[in-house]
Amino acid sequence: TTILLDSGDRWESSGINAEYGGHQIVPWGDHDAIAAVCRQLDVDVMVSGHTHKLEAYQQDNKFYINPGSVTGAYSPIERNPVPAFILMDIQASTLVIYVYSLPPEGEMEVKKIEFKKGEKGE
Numbered sequence: 001t002t003i004l005l006d007s008g009d010r011w012e013s014s015g016i017n018a019e020y021g022g023h024q025i026v027p028w029g030d031h032d033a034i035a036a037v038c039r040q041l042d043v044d045v046m047v048s049g050h051t052h053k054l055e056a057y058q059q060d061n062k063f064y065i066n067p068g069s070v071t072g073a074y075s076p077i078e079r080n081p082v083p084a085f086i087l088m089d090i091q092a093s094t095l096v097i098y099v100y101s102l103p104p105e106g107e108m109e110v111k112k113i114e115f116k117k118g119e120k121g122e
Contacts, residue, residue, distance in 0.1 A: 029053060029066070029077055038062050044117050045095060053078040054101060056086070056113050063095060063115040072102070080104075093117040 025033050029051035038046040047065045052075035054068030068084035075081060084101040099111040 025050075031059070031064070034064060035059065035062070038064070045115070051075055051077040052081040054082060054084040054099065056097060056099060058115060061118070065097060068101070 025037055025048060027033060029048075034046055034048050043062075045063045045065065047067070049066055051066060052069035052073055053066060055064065055066040057064050065086060065088075067086045069075070069081050070083060070085045072081045072083035082101050082103050084099065086100070087098045089096045089098075093116060095115040095117075097113050097115075099109075099113065101109050101111075103109060
């Protein structure tokens with residue numbers, strides 16, 4: 001497993017490969033452009049950012065994460081971002097992320113999402 005981080009750093013474990021990219025992927029937040037970079041880098045998990053929009057989804061047996069903005073900072077792409085951050089736990093070929101967000105109603109929400117390498121997602 002390898003994870004690529006936005007700084008261009010790559011993280012590897014015994015089961016999952018991940019990469020992080022954001023500002024260098026154009027157009028920002030474009031799912032097709034992010035997927036192309038993910039395929040080019042041959043990673044299982046792609047963490048991207050720069051849009052301040054929280055997203056976590058699975059496509060073509062790859063998992064994509066945009067942690068959003070912990071402060072809810074304005075972005076020209078997401079005019080009303082919700083403050084959010086994620087915690088990632090990787091054990092062998094399983095990735096569990098905990099998504100923390102603070103919607104306008106003011107109640108902290110926590111959501112657990114699990115990705116298992118080799119399983120098809122939505």
